[in-house]
Amino acid sequence: MVQPLNYFKETPSQTAGPYVHIGLAPAYAGFDIFENNFSNVVAGPNTKGERIKVKGRVIDGTGAPVRDVMLESWQANSEGKYNHPEDSQDKAVEDDFLGWGRICSDFESGVYTIDTIKPGSVPGRNGAIQAPHISLWIVARGINIGLQTRVYFSDEASANAKDPVLNFVEQADRRKTLIAERSEENGEVIYTFDIHLQGEQETVFFDV
Amino acid sequence: MTIERPNRPAMVRKPGEYFQRDRDIHPPAFTPGYKTSVTRSPQKALLSLEQSLSEMTGPVFNHNALGELDHDMILNYAKDGEPIGQRIIVHGRVMDESGKGIPHTLVEAWQANAGGRYRHKKDTYLAPIDPNFGGCGRCLTDEDGYYFFRTIKPGPYPWRNYINSWRPAHIHLSIFGPSFSQRLITQMYFEGDPLIDICPIVKTIPDEDAIKRLIAPMDLNASVPLDCRAYKFDIVLRGRRSTLFENRLEGN
Numbered sequence: 001m002v003q004p005l006n007y008f009k010e011t012p013s014q015t016a017g018p019y020v021h022i023g024l025a026p027a028y029a030g031f032d033i034f035e036n037n038f039s040n041v042v043a044g045p046n047t048k049g050e051r052i053k054v055k056g057r058v059i060d061g062t063g064a065p066v067r068d069v070m071l072e073s074w075q076a077n078s079e080g081k082y083n084h085p086e087d088s089q090d091k092a093v094e095d096d097f098l099g100w101g102r103i104c105s106d107f108e109s110g111v112y113t114i115d116t117i118k119p120g121s122v123p124g125r126n127g128a129i130q131a132p133h134i135s136l137w138i139v140a141r142g143i144n145i146g147l148q149t150r151v152y153f154s155d156e157a158s159a160n161a162k163d164p165v166l167n168f169v170e171q172a173d174r175r176k177t178l179i180a181e182r183s184e185e186n187g188e189v190i191y192t193f194d195i196h197l198q199g200e201q202e203t204v205f206f207d208v
Numbered sequence: 209m210t211i212e213r214p215n216r217p218a219m220v221r222k223p224g225e226y227f228q229r230d231r232d233i234h235p236p237a238f239t240p241g242y243k244t245s246v247t248r249s250p251q252k253a254l255l256s257l258e259q260s261l262s263e264m265t266g267p268v269f270n271h272n273a274l275g276e277l278d279h280d281m282i283l284n285y286a287k288d289g290e291p292i293g294q295r296i297i298v299h300g301r302v303m304d305e306s307g308k309g310i311p312h313t314l315v316e317a318w319q320a321n322a323g324g325r326y327r328h329k330k331d332t333y334l335a336p337i338d339p340n341f342g343g344c345g346r347c348l349t350d351e352d353g354y355y356f357f358r359t360i361k362p363g364p365y366p367w368r369n370y371i372n373s374w375r376p377a378h379i380h381l382s383i384f385g386p387s388f389s390q391r392l393i394t395q396m397y398f399e400g401d402p403l404i405d406i407c408p409i410v411k412t413i414p415d416e417d418a419i420k421r422l423i424a425p426m427d428l429n430a431s432v433p434l435d436c437r438a439y440k441f442d443i444v445l446r447g448r449r450s451t452l453f454e455n456r457l458e459g460n
């Protein structure tokens with residue numbers, strides 16, 4: 001006999017189900033209950049940086065968009081600083097920069113939109129620098145445990161080429177599933193980022 | 209007499225990465241008994257990442273984000289009376305795998321009403337909407353990680369999987385913790401429900417002990433006599449390593 005290790009075990013995950021919007025984004029479920037609602041707006045007007053929208057669809061194994069998906073995003077500000085007490089970099093965080101957004105896809109088209117600013121580079125492990133990126137967490141009916149991935153930016157080719165996470169993806173071809181394509185529409189900067197749950201173009205998902 | 213010691217800084221401990229997630233207690237992505245998972249499950253292996261600041265940080269919420277009645281589903285949508293059904297309290301602690309309470313973290317809940325109907329434009333079940341019940345609530349844990357909601361016990365409801373599939377009564381819960389790598393959504397079931405054992409969504413979890421950890425026992429000690437019964441549901445998020453390192457001054 002030895003002493004028991006006595007760790008608790010993590011609570012198991014269960015799917016968010018089709019009605020995730022009731023609890024997490026009631027306006028999408030069709031009603032109004034809370035005074036403050038969380039939204040897809042990650043950065044307020046006082047936040048510095050280039051205004052961008054990240055847009056795309058989550059696509060299932062048949063090629064159809066997942067129209068009841070919910071995503072959450074987490075990112076640093078344009079200086080590369082996270083709005084979190086453990087980010088000890090000597091940089092400021094704007095008072096209206098949340099860094100976090102909650103995004104529901106459109107029930108008809110399946111398109112999701114993150115309204116944010118482009119993040120800066122952030123520190124990686126052991127002194128490395130990570131290219132600008134946004135972390136995503138994806139839940140829906142039929143997804144048993146939230147999927148984690150990252151959005152990188154097509155116009156950051158040289159930073160992306162040195163990014164430790166992108167380079168850790170063994171098949172160079174799969175790295176492009178993590179890179180959003182920049183375009184401009186009516187004066188807005190749009191990064192298109194489709195997420196493929198299955199198939200040849202399956203997005204790289206992480207166990208973090 | 210002087211003791212000769214090597215001129216090295218002392219080892220100290222600081223919080224490091226979060227424990228590796230034990231994937232064996234979570235449902236895998238592909239679970240054909242739960243049919244919707246078939247086309248929504250990644251088929252390639254997840255890429256295991258060593259955590260950086262991006263994974264070890266996450267959103268922080270404060271009390272300003274919440275309203276006074278957000279945690280009280282009996283009152284937070286009451287219009288001309290209180291909702292129909294069994295009055296219950298759901299309470300417990302949010303802790304990490306080391307048993308440490310997680311303070312001031314956001315817990316969100318959503319559920320069907322007593323008849324098993326959701327207030328959602330996509331729910332067409334014939335059980336009626338309760339005009340006084342919204343079915344969602346949220347709260348922050350206190351400094352010890354304790355949380356509670358007051359609500360109505362949800363009813364089971366039919367769903368399209370097999371022809372005659374019924375979900376056990378359940379409350380959906382969403383929990384944050386201080387880091388984005390701890391983000392979790394789960395469902396809480398109620399002790400004694402015969403639908404638990406045959407539910408295809410419950411059965412996505414391969415480990416029997418893990419399933420038991422999703423079933424809340426009735427807790428008479430926390431009940432309010434003549435008013436409301438209680439169910440106790442503790443939630444465990446990933447724990448955290450301590451890193452040992454030499455306490456050098458910055459820049460050395």
Ligand SMILES: [Fe+2]
Nearest residue numbers: 017019378380
């Ligand atoms: Fe449900």
